[in-house]
Amino acid sequence: MNTESLWYIFINASLINNFVLAYFLGICPFLGVSGKMETASKMGGAVTFVMIISSMCAYGIHALLVAINAPFLQLISYIVVIASTVQLVEMIVKKMSPALFRALGIFLPLITTNCAILGLALFQTNKGYGFGESFVYALGAGAGFTLALVLIAGLREQLNLADIPNVVKGTALTLLIAGILSLSFMGFAGLGS
Amino acid sequence: MSAKIGEKSNGGFATTLKNSPSTDEFIKGLWRDNPVFVQVLGMCPVLAVSNTAENALAMGLATAFVLLMSNILVSSLRNFIPKQVRIASYILIIATFVTITDYVIQAISVELHKSLGAFISLIVVNCLILSRAEAFASKNSIGSSALDALGMGVGFTFALFCLGAVRELLGNGTFFGLHFFPDTFQEWIVMILPAGGFFTLAIWLLIFNAAKARKSEV
Numbered sequence: 001m002n003t004e005s006l007w008y009i010f011i012n013a014s015l016i017n018n019f020v021l022a023y024f025l026g027i028c029p030f031l032g033v034s035g036k037m038e039t040a041s042k043m044g045g046a047v048t049f050v051m052i053i054s055s056m057c058a059y060g061i062h063a064l065l066v067a068i069n070a071p072f073l074q075l076i077s078y079i080v081v082i083a084s085t086v087q088l089v090e091m092i093v094k095k096m097s098p099a100l101f102r103a104l105g106i107f108l109p110l111i112t113t114n115c116a117i118l119g120l121a122l123f124q125t126n127k128g129y130g131f132g133e134s135f136v137y138a139l140g141a142g143a144g145f146t147l148a149l150v151l152i153a154g155l156r157e158q159l160n161l162a163d164i165p166n167v168v169k170g171t172a173l174t175l176l177i178a179g180i181l182s183l184s185f186m187g188f189a190g191l192g193s
Numbered sequence: 194m195s196a197k198i199g200e201k202s203n204g205g206f207a208t209t210l211k212n213s214p215s216t217d218e219f220i221k222g223l224w225r226d227n228p229v230f231v232q233v234l235g236m237c238p239v240l241a242v243s244n245t246a247e248n249a250l251a252m253g254l255a256t257a258f259v260l261l262m263s264n265i266l267v268s269s270l271r272n273f274i275p276k277q278v279r280i281a282s283y284i285l286i287i288a289t290f291v292t293i294t295d296y297v298i299q300a301i302s303v304e305l306h307k308s309l310g311a312f313i314s315l316i317v318v319n320c321l322i323l324s325r326a327e328a329f330a331s332k333n334s335i336g337s338s339a340l341d342a343l344g345m346g347v348g349f350t351f352a353l354f355c356l357g358a359v360r361e362l363l364g365n366g367t368f369f370g371l372h373f374f375p376d377t378f379q380e381w382i383v384m385i386l387p388a389g390g391f392f393t394l395a396i397w398l399l400i401f402n403a404a405k406a407r408k409s410e411v
Contacts, residue, residue: 022387023387024387024390025237025315027236075291075314076292079288079318080281083284112284112318113319115315117318118315118318123311167403167406170402171398172396172398175394175398176395179392182388186388
C-alpha cells in the first residue's frame with residue numbers, strides 16, 4: 001500500500017504540506033476566528049477532533065463502498081459523517097462551555113463546510129492510507145491547522161495595536177500575513193525525507 | 194414574470210426581496226455583492242486552483258453549474274424540507290450535483306480532471322453554495338433563485354478568472370498556455386506557489402477596498 005513512515009506522514013501533513021498554508025483548505029474559519037488567540041486555539045482543537053473522528057469513519061466507509069462497488073456514493077457518505085460529527089461536537093461544546101459556544105458562534109456549525117476535513121478524507125483515500133496511517137495523517141493535519149490558526153491569531157493580536165491605514169484593515173491584511181507565513185512554511189520542504 | 198409567480202407561491206416567506214425587480218438578483222452578484230471580493234466566501238478553491246487562467250475558468254464554471262442546479266432544487270423543495278434538517282438536506286443536494294459534475298469533467302477531459310484534483314469534490318464544502326441555498330433559495334421563487342445563482346456564479350467565475358489570469362501571466366509568462374512575454378522575461382515563480390495566491394487575492398481586495406472607499410467619499 002504505502003511505504004511512508006508514520007513520522008513522515010505527520011510532519012508532511014502538519015508542516016511541509018500544511019493544510020491551510022499550502023493546500024488552502026479551511027480558509028473560511030482561518031479568516032473568521034483568527035482574531036483572538038484563545039478562540040483560535042480552541043477552534044483548532046474542535047477541528048482536530050472532528051478530523052480524527054471523520055477520518056476514521058472515512059476509512060471504514062471507503063472499505064465498505066469498495067466492497068459493494070459503489071464509489072459514486074463516496075462524497076455523499078463522507079459529508080454525512082462529517083455533518084453528524086460536527087453536530088456531536090456542537091452539543092458537547094454547548095454543554096461543557098457555553099462561553100466558548102458563543103465565542104465560536106456561527107463558525108462551529110460551519111466546521112461541516114470546512115474544506116480541510118472533507119479534503120483530509122479525500123486525500124487519505126487517494127493516497128491509499130491504512131487505518132494507522134489515516135489516524136496519524138488526521139492528527140498531523142489537525143496539528144498543522146491549529147498551528148497556522150494560532151500563529152495568525154498571535155500576529156493579528158499584535159497588529160491591533162499598530163497604526164494601519166483603513167484600506168488595508170480586515171481580510172486583505174490577514175491574507176498578506178498568510179502569504180508571508182506560507183512563504184516561511186516553504187522552508188520546511190525536504191524535511192524528514 | 195418569474196418574480197410574479199414567486200410572490201404568489203411564496204406566501205408569507207417573501208418579505209425582504211418582494212419589491213426588487215428580478216434583474217437585480219442577477220446583477221448584484223456581479224459587482225455589488227460579488228461573492229469573492231465583497232462577501233469573501235468560497236476562498237479555498239479561489240486560492241487553490243487559480244494558478245492558471247484555464248483552471249480558474251473551469252473551476253468557476255463547475256461551481257456556477259452546481260450553484261445553479263442546487264439553488265433551483267432547493268428553491269423548488271423549500272416548502273417540503275422541514276426546518277430542523279434543512280442544512281443536512283441542502284448539503285445532500287449539493288453533494289449529488291457535485292458528484293455529477295465530477296464525472297462529467299472526467300468524461301470531457303481527464304487532463305483537466307487531474308489538474309483540478311480533489312478540488313472538484315471540494316465544491317461540496319464551498320461556503321458560497323450553502324450560503325446561497327440558506328440565505329436566498331430557501332426563501333425565494335425558483336425563477337429569482339436561478340437568477341441569483343447565475344449572477345453569483347458569473348461573479349465567482351469572474352473573480353477566479355481575475356486571480357488566475359494575473360497569477361499565470363506573472364508566474365508563468367503565459368496566458369491560456371500562450372507565451373506573452375519575450376524570452377528575457379524572468380517568471381515570478383512565487384506567483385504560482387501557494388504564497389502567490391494569498392498575495393494576489395490580498396492585492397485584488399485592496400483595489401476593491403480602495404475603490405469602495407473612494408466611492409463613499411464622493
